[in-house]
Amino acid sequence: MSQDVFVIAEHLMGNLEDVTFELLGKGRELADNLDGSLVGVLLGGGVEDLNRQMGKADKVICIDHEQIAEFNPDSYSKCLMEVLKTHEPKVTLVPNTSMGMDLAAALSVDLDLPLVAYAVDASAKNGTIAVTSQLYGGKMNVESRLEGDRCIISVIAGSFSSEDGKSDNVPEVEEVSPPDSLTDLKIRFKRLIEPEAGDVDITQQDILVSVGRGIQSEDNLPVLQKLADALGGVLSASRPIVDNKWLPKTRQVGKSGLKVKPKLYLAVGISGAPEHIEGMKDAELIIAVNSDPNAPIFDYAHYGVVGDLFDVVGQLSEKLKG
Amino acid sequence: MNIIVPIKQVTDLVEELEVDASGKDLNREWLKYKINEFDDHALEEALCLKEESGANVMAIALDSADIEKSLYTAAAKGADKLIKVTGDFGEAIPSHVAAKALANVLESLEYDLILTGVQAADDRDGQVAVLLAHYLGLPHVSVVTGVNLQDGKAIVHKEYSGGLMGEFEVDLPGVLGIQAARQTPRYAPVSRVRQAMRSTELEEMPAGDVSVAVGTTVQRMFKPETSDGAQMIEGSAEDVANQILNILSERGLKQ
Ligand SMILES: Cc1cc2nc3c(=O)[nH]c(=O)nc-3n(C[C@H](O)[C@H](O)[C@H](O)COP(=O)(O)OP(=O)(O)OC[C@H]3O[C@@H](n4cnc5c(N)ncnc54)[C@H](O)[C@@H]3O)c2cc1C
Ligand SMILES: Nc1ncnc2c1ncn2[C@@H]1O[C@H](COP(=O)(O)O)[C@@H](O)[C@H]1O
Numbered sequence: 001m002s003q004d005v006f007v008i009a010e011h012l013m014g015n016l017e018d019v020t021f022e023l024l025g026k027g028r029e030l031a032d033n034l035d036g037s038l039v040g041v042l043l044g045g046g047v048e049d050l051n052r053q054m055g056k057a058d059k060v061i062c063i064d065h066e067q068i069a070e071f072n073p074d075s076y077s078k079c080l081m082e083v084l085k086t087h088e089p090k091v092t093l094v095p096n097t098s099m100g101m102d103l104a105a106a107l108s109v110d111l112d113l114p115l116v117a118y119a120v121d122a123s124a125k126n127g128t129i130a131v132t133s134q135l136y137g138g139k140m141n142v143e144s145r146l147e148g149d150r151c152i153i154s155v156i157a158g159s160f161s162s163e164d165g166k167s168d169n170v171p172e173v174e175e176v177s178p179p180d181s182l183t184d185l186k187i188r189f190k191r192l193i194e195p196e197a198g199d200v201d202i203t204q205q206d207i208l209v210s211v212g213r214g215i216q217s218e219d220n221l222p223v224l225q226k227l228a229d230a231l232g233g234v235l236s237a238s239r240p241i242v243d244n245k246w247l248p249k250t251r252q253v254g255k256s257g258l259k260v261k262p263k264l265y266l267a268v269g270i271s272g273a274p275e276h277i278e279g280m281k282d283a284e285l286i287i288a289v290n291s292d293p294n295a296p297i298f299d300y301a302h303y304g305v306v307g308d309l310f311d312v313v314g315q316l317s318e319k320l321k322g
Numbered sequence: 323m324n325i326i327v328p329i330k331q332v333t334d335l336v337e338e339l340e341v342d343a344s345g346k347d348l349n350r351e352w353l354k355y356k357i358n359e360f361d362d363h364a365l366e367e368a369l370c371l372k373e374e375s376g377a378n379v380m381a382i383a384l385d386s387a388d389i390e391k392s393l394y395t396a397a398a399k400g401a402d403k404l405i406k407v408t409g410d411f412g413e414a415i416p417s418h419v420a421a422k423a424l425a426n427v428l429e430s431l432e433y434d435l436i437l438t439g440v441q442a443a444d445d446r447d448g449q450v451a452v453l454l455a456h457y458l459g460l461p462h463v464s465v466v467t468g469v470n471l472q473d474g475k476a477i478v479h480k481e482y483s484g485g486l487m488g489e490f491e492v493d494l495p496g497v498l499g500i501q502a503a504r505q506t507p508r509y510a511p512v513s514r515v516r517q518a519m520r521s522t523e524l525e526e527m528p529a530g531d532v533s534v535a536v537g538t539t540v541q542r543m544f545k546p547e548t549s550d551g552a553q554m555i556e557g558s559a560e561d562v563a564n565q566i567l568n569i570l571s572e573r574g575l576k577q
Contacts, residue, residue: 097483114447115448141546142446
C-alpha cells in the first residue's frame with residue numbers, strides 16, 4: 001500500500017472536464033499532506049494531448065487504446081480495477097458525474113474498498129482521512145472518517161477550484177496496455193447523441209428567470225414568461241420541469257443540463273439540490289424566492305425571499321409594467 | 323421478461339430536517355417519508371416496457387417504516403408481484419448493506435432486468451444500483467433516461483451533461499439506474515391502492531447475511547454553514563418587489 005492519491009480524469013468530446021482539474025487541485029493538497037504522490041489516471045483513445053494538461057500530478061497513468069476511446073461502464077471499471085489493484089493508492093478521487101457514478105461504486109465492490117459519495121470536501125490530517133458529504137438535497141452535511149487504510153471518494157463537481165488543479169508542468173506519463181478482460185464486455189458503446197438545438201441558448205443570456213417544481217403546474221408558466229419578458233430575459237428551469245415536458249431540455253440548468261453564468265439568475269420555486277447548484281452557482285447575481293426558509297438555494301443566493309413565489313412574481317411584473 | 327424494481331422511502335426534503343441527540347443522524351421522530359422520486363420513474367419505465375412487449379413487473383423493498391404502502395401503491399400502478407425483504411437493519415441503512423440484502427434475495431429469483439432509481443438523497447456510501455450490479459456480477463448503466471428491449475438486450479440512453487447522451491447496448495440480465503422515465507410517472511388513486519392491498523400478495527423474504535464492511539464511520543451531521551448565505555429581503559410582496567427592482571437598477575439590470 002502507498003500513501004498516493006489517484007485522480008480519475010474525465011474527458012468528453014476531446015476536452016478534460018473542469019472537474020478533473022478540481023480533483024487534481026484537491027488531490028495535490030491531500031497527497032502533500034500524506035507525503036504521497038499525486039497520480040492522474042486517464043483512459044481513452046488518442047489522448048496524448050490530455051495527458052500533458054495534467055501537470056499538477058507527479059505522474060499520469062494512461063491507457064490509450066481505440067477499444068476504450070469512448071466511455072463504457074464495463075470497460076472503464078475493468079481498466080481502473082487493474083490500475084488500482086497494481087498500485088493500491090491510499091485515496092482514489094472519482095468525479096461524482098454521470099460517468100463517475102458508474103465507476104466509484106463498481107470499484108468499491110470489486111476491490112472491496114470503502115466508498116464515500118457526494119463529497120464536497122476532504123482532508124488528510126495526521127494520516128486520517130475525513131470527508132464531508134452533501135446529502136438530503138443539500139440540506140445536511142455528513143462528515144465521515146476512514147477506518148481502514150484506503151478508500152474511494154466520489155466528489156460533487158464544483159466543490160473545488162479548477163484553477164488550483166492547473167499547471168504548466170509536463171507530467172511523467174506511464175503508458176499501460178488495456179487488460180485482457182476487455183474482450184469479454186457485457187456493455188457496448190453505440191453512439192453519442194448530441195442535443196438538438198433549442199430556440200434560445202440559455203448559456204448566452206444576461207437574465208434568466210429560472211423556474212422549479214414550486215410553480216406547481218404548467219398552467220402557471222405564462223405568468224413566469226411574462227416576468228421574464230418584462231425583465232428582458234428568458235425562462236430556464238430545474239430538471240423536474242423539463243422531465244414533465246413543460247419546457248424543452250435546452251432550458252435545463254444543472255448537472256445534466258447546461259451551466260449558466262448570467263448577470264441575473266432569478267430562481268423561483270427551486271430548492272437548490274446539488275445537481276442544480278452545479279449549473280448556476282457562478283451566476284453574477286442570484287436572487288431566490290422560496291417558501292421554505294431552509295431551502296439550500298439560500299446558501300448560494302446573494303439575495304433571498306422567503307415567501308410565495310406567485311405573490312412576488314405578480315408584484316414584480318406589475319411594477320415592471322408600470 | 324421479468325423486471326424487478328427495487329424501491330425505497332426517503333425523507334421528504336420539503337420538511338425541516340434536524341440532527342438527533344447523537345449528532346450523527348437525523349432526528350427521525352417526526353420525519354415524513356415518501357417513495358424516492360426516481361423509483362417512481364423506474365417503476366414507470368418498467369410498466370411502459372410491460373405495456374409495450376409484455377413483462378412481469380415485481381417491486382421489492384427492504385423493510386422500513388410505511389414501506390408496505392409504497393409497495394401496494396406500486397401494485398396499484400401495475401406491478402404484478404411484491405416482495406418485502408426482512409432483516410435486522412436499522413433506519414439508516416448503508417447503501418452497501420441495502421445492496422447486499424437485495425443481492426441475496428435476487429439470487430433466488432428469476433429476472434432479466436433490474437430497474438432502480440438512479441440515486442437517493444441519503445446514500446453516503448454510494449448508489450445502490452451499481453453496488454447491487456457488482457455484487458451480482460451484472461452489467462449496469464446509471465443515469466438512464468431511455469430503455470428499449472431488442473433481441474434479448476437493452477438499448478439504453480445515458481445522460482451526460484448539456485443534453486449529450488451516450489447510447490449503449492447492455493446484455494441481460496442487467497441493472498439500470500433510472501433518472502427519468504419516458505413519460506411522467508402515473509398516479510394511483512387511493513381507492514386503487516386499497517384494492518391492491520386486498521388483492522395483491524406481499525411476499526416476505528429474509529435478507530440473509532448482510533455483513534459487509536462499510537469502512538467509514540459518521541463523525542457528525544450538520545446543516546451546511548451559511549457564512550456567505552443570502553441577504554434576506556423582507557416585507558410585504560410589494561416591498562419585496564420594490565427592493566428587488568432597486569437591486570436590479572443599481573446593477574444596471576433593469577431596462
Ligand atoms: C444524475 C442526476 C442529474 C441531475 N441533474 C439535474 C439538473 O441538471 N438540473 C436540475 O435542476 N436537477 C437535476 N437533478 C435533480 C435534482 O436532484 C433535484 O431533484 C431537482 O433539482 C429538484 O428540482 P426543484 O428544485 O425544482 O424541485 P424541488 O426540490 O421539489 O423544490 C421545489 C421547491 O419549491 C418550493 N416551493 C413550493 N411551492 C412554492 C411557492 N408557492 N412559492 C415559493 N416556493 C415554493 C419548495 O419549498 C421547494 O424548495 C439531477 C439528479 C440526478 C440524480
Ligand atoms: N432499502 C432499499 N430497498 C429497496 N431498494 C433500494 C433500497 N435502497 C436503495 N434502493 C434502490 O436503489 C436506488 C438508489 O438508491 P440509493 O443508492 O440509496 O441512492 C433506489 O431508488 C432504489 O431503487
